[in-house]
Amino acid sequence: MAEKKQSDSLIIFVNGKKITVSNADPETTLLYFLRERLQLTGTKYGCGGGGCGVCTVMVSRYDVQTKGIHHLSINACLMPICQLHGAAVTTVEGIGNTKTRLHPVQERIAKTHGSQCGFCTPGMVMSMYTLLRNKPKPTMEDITEALGGNLCRCTGYRPIIDGYRTFCENDNCCQLNNSLCLMSNENGSLELDKNCQLDFFNKEDFLPLDPTQELIFPPELIRMAESQEQTTQMFQGERITWISPITLGELVQLKAQYPQAPIVMGNTNVGLDIKFKGVLHPIIISPTRVGELFEVNQKPEGLCIGAGCSLSTVRSVLERCVCSLPVEHTQTYAALLEQLRHVGGQQIRNVATLGGNIVSAYPNSDLNPVLAAGRCSLLVQTKDGKQEIPLDKNFFVGFGKTILKPDQLVLSVFIPVSRKGEVVCALRHAPRKENALATVTTGMRVWFHDGSDVVKEMSAYYGGVGACTFSAERMIQQVIGRPWNEATLNEAYRALVDEVILEVSAPGGKVMFRRSLTLSLLFRFYLHVLQYLKDMSVTGVGVPEDQRSGVRPLPCVIEPGYQEFQEVAEVQVEQDPVGRSKLHRSAITHATGESVYCDDIPHIQGELFLSVVTSTRAHAKIIQIDVSRALDMPGVVDVITAKDIPGQKFRSFTGTEEELLAEHEVTCVGQMVCAVVADTKQHAKLAAAALKVSYEDLPERIFTIEEAVERQSFYLPHRELQRGDVDKAFQEVDHIHEGEMRVGGQEHFYLETQSMLVVPVREQKEMKVYLSSQNPTCTQISVAETLGIPANRVSCHVKRIGGAFGGKLTKASILASITAVAAWKTDRPVRWVLERGEDMLITGGRHPVLGKYKVGFMNDGKIIAADIQYFASAGNTADETLLVIEKMLIHMDIAYNIPNLHGQSMACNTNLPSSTAFRGFGGPQSMMVIENMINDVAMLLGCPAEEMRERNFYKGLSLTHYKMEFHPENLHRCWEECKERAEFGRRRQAIVEFNQQNRWKKRGISLVPIKYGIGFGNAVLQQAAALVHIYKDGSVLVSHGGIEMGQGIHTKVQQIVSRELNIPLSLIHISETCTSAVPNTCPTAASFGTDANGMAVWDACQTLYKRLEPIRKKDPNGSWESWIAKAFVERISLSATGFYRGHEVGMDWQKQEGRPFTYFTYAACCSEVELDCLTGEYRTVRTDIVVDVGKSINPAIDIGQIEGAFMQGLGLYTMEELTFSPSGSLHTRGPAQYKIPAVCDVPLQFNVYLLSGSQNPYAIHSSKGIGEPIVCLGSSVFFAMKEAITAARTDVGLSGPFPLHSPATPERACLACNTCFTQMIPKTKAGTPWAMELP
């Protein structure tokens, strides 16, 4: 068996084709196999750890027992190829394509504008496809659950949900010409503005779902499963041997022979250890074909479930039991079901096993506390026989450790039925409602003496409060033998406080919060049981009316979204697409997986892969880089250090130099030191891990803004803006208030990590660079300077990028330059695709900001003076920080005319990874500080915040604080319309009543405005060029300097070309953005891409159209094609360049005045939230946004930008939290630790209205830039939460301003509520915390 040397062959079917794999390597994942071996690149890499869903595929298997076929969505990144013998894999390419036919799942996500950058789209498609294979008429709950494990950073999910809603039996979206919509009045009739145009999509146009058309399960696999003599399989890889036994006997033997070998089932734990912790298991045992592990037996005394059953299977088994057994027997089953809904995403639950979850013994396993509380036991087998082991307080002995011996195998789990008088409950809190490991999770059980409320038995297990599942023994002792009432529980809380001790350094941090959660979850259990006793007629009390909100869940049903925008004029010809909601030009190929991203470019002969070595020290001297071990490792070709750089060794973006590779000193953890190039990614990665760098720590380390200020560690110059006389005004005001606001950083979390491929042409030192960048010219120059060659030898090519948000501006050029050095030195093509963890560590994110304010105001709320100081944490390099701090000052007035306003901004130089550009470029941080200041003023005056905002608005023709003239009329229109659309007055009143009636749930509503300057604020960066070719057949190829990153620039440009040349969209193509076609491009950023490039393209089209005029005049009835043919014969050039010089914009920082923008985009947003005061969890109940985008070139695309930016803002201000260790090492390096909004975070009602009748003389076709401004409006959720928290604080007698920093995570929100539970937690003793308090 194990001695067998030869690897077996593996048979799988991929998209209906049989594939026999000889020499399968156990380290090969399905994702790698699909992408690298089969070139099926539709399935993407996003995180490698099961957390993002972009690698979702469907795996189908035949079940010999039931003779049925099971379809499962799974994460290909965690699935070892060796696990798939006998399975059929369906990828996005297998269900439809543009050459044959589209699948309805692909068509609908595309046609309902559910795809922007498209990187997440294949994963979404496959999750939905699998759902429909199993359930052709799903419910909305099925859909949100199926998509719960798929992240999207662009769309805000609303269009995806609404698109897929069309598969539901009873979808009732007005846009589908069906029953009611959000805008219907009480009689059900629509109250739509005349301008409203509901043509986003029409259900009638969709392909019907026809299950008979689906790919059939390969009959050969059925025959294989039914007839073939199954044998033990062995796969021998470079480092690992994989053994897959058939019988239990063999398995037991193997376990005895290799006790240290893991049992790999779902691989969701072992896989992560191998990938992220570098754990090596020379032998792996995979018993997925051992039938005994999957047996399920229902007996009167309980349920026996095979340890190999997946969590999805466990769930269906439990659901069946709950339906068929009396309620009194199903308490534990129901509690487990409650937990199972939340474990990972669907893809994880489909593979992760019950046994794996138990044995992994995660400290925050959701199942273990319930299984332990529910008196479960394990049937364990060794070669010496079987044994039953109780899963109780003695079972878990440490982090990832149980009392099981290495050779013990868990065969099954016994879950007893609950008894009469027994109540079992599972409660958890996680940083995100779905697909997030719990912060604290519990399983609690209480058993009463017959017909009484006196407790006979109790158990309470907590996860997330220590190294392993914890039994609250002392607390239980306070309860047993006593009646279930408040007095007993008060004793219990006290005992719990004493026994759940978390040191300040406890892994995971959040010490106060976690401790308070143990109490509030116990309280929730108490209420639950109280109601049970009432329902059983044991007591007459039940849950008091005012406490009911303690057990009621937050609302969660997502309604269809509503969008409204202006129709094009009736006179506009049908063919003219400008102003119409045209599909994103690549939406369909995104959905079929045919769109090509950087890493989808096929491998080139001789290609190498790069892996980087980063600093492990925050500030240290490099003593030695020992490359010898790395060079000796298999496949390694070379190691690249700073010494290998032939040209300039640094980059400089705003004046300060940034080394490409550190040579003598490192200044943050994550700084790049050297790189390894090898024949495969795996070899490069292993060698990089083996490479030794020795350091000598330097004493000075600066992490916080306070430390930087204290040591005057700044990048100069500081910036300052002043209007009026602040000091004088402070002497005249009625009140003065001082406060501060911290806005945390944010990770871009574009789904496509930074990627590049550099190909030396081997002739005249030419280099071709294919990459994912917003700024190809910057990369071109950077590569040229790094290699010491002229820029004309370097061409940069960007076809599309899978999201960027500012993160692929400067950093991409540094990464590409390092890759270019490797290609230069080895004279071979070199590819580098960053892993998610590397990307998060190296490339930095949004600047964390500390804002301090002093505000002077009158009794009527008019703010007369404000003095603001912004400190931005720039990190270890300046990058673009100086521009960011300028933008912060420029945007500090938001919509408010504060007559005496003084602002200063400073860039702190710290030993953290360098911050960089991020959507909004300082604006979202800046406005947050000011809005918080206004909120404080409102609280001090006891006045609603929106009234305070209105009172301070700019009115009439105005001057900004830097003396730019503008008229705020459209801002006021957005504000008023938003108020009206959102029914603000009525809902504010309803909220007051709600808050009076509910102690533990509070609602809040907030309305915020934004006036956002569009463009770079620098005339040089606002130029653009274009090149338009018309070919002899009449087709048109457009090149321009803008990058397609999901924002739809190419689609809008096509629309512009279509109008100018008067030809259909189908004749126009944009292939890529390339520095050889259009030189000296400016970055695609600052919401200015279409403004600039649209104008350049327009200019080129004008030239061409004029050239064709004589021909058109001669033959007015001719076709476009005939004119072009004629023009060629008449030797008229059919190629033209276009140029846009941009407007004269800029700031004079000496004079503190200027006109940095030509125009503003205005908007207003109203959000309402419901907050759970016991856990700090919240739900956005409704959001209404009114935006002035001028005359939208493409309303669907603009609304997509609005919804996506809003969700990114919601993430910034309420969820996304970066944490660093006290030594400056980033903890949050993937979706497991860093939570971006998911489907569950979409506002339950999400309505977007584009302001009608707006014009903009400064941009193409009267449109306005929209990419960034709406991020700021995510703050409406923050302030709605703050209002809800204020209501909770009022209940405990607190009033007035209070600190709540951004993001308002559940931890911050819960602690700010200051409930009796948080008050019970004593202050933690001083010590080194697990995570630093930043910024």
Ligand SMILES: Cc1cc2nc3c(=O)[nH]c(=O)nc-3n(C[C@H](O)[C@H](O)[C@H](O)COP(=O)(O)OP(=O)(O)OC[C@H]3O[C@@H](n4cnc5c(N)ncnc54)[C@H](O)[C@@H]3O)c2cc1C
């Ligand atoms: C993205 C993601 C999200 C997650 N979210 C949650 C969550 O919200 N809540 C939660 O509780 N968990 C969560 N998990 C953890 C997940 O539930 C566990 O990793 C999973 O249940 C382990 O099962 P597996 O089959 O994948 O184990 P594997 O990785 O295959 O094995 C894990 C360990 O269990 C041992 N083992 C497995 N089966 C047996 C057996 N029969 N006998 C003896 N030893 C055995 C193996 O030797 C190995 O040491 C998440 C995991 C991921 C990747």
Ligand code: FES
């Ligand atoms: S890449 Fe597989 S889940 Fe992220």
Ligand code: FES
């Ligand atoms: S479209 Fe979803 S990540 Fe870009």
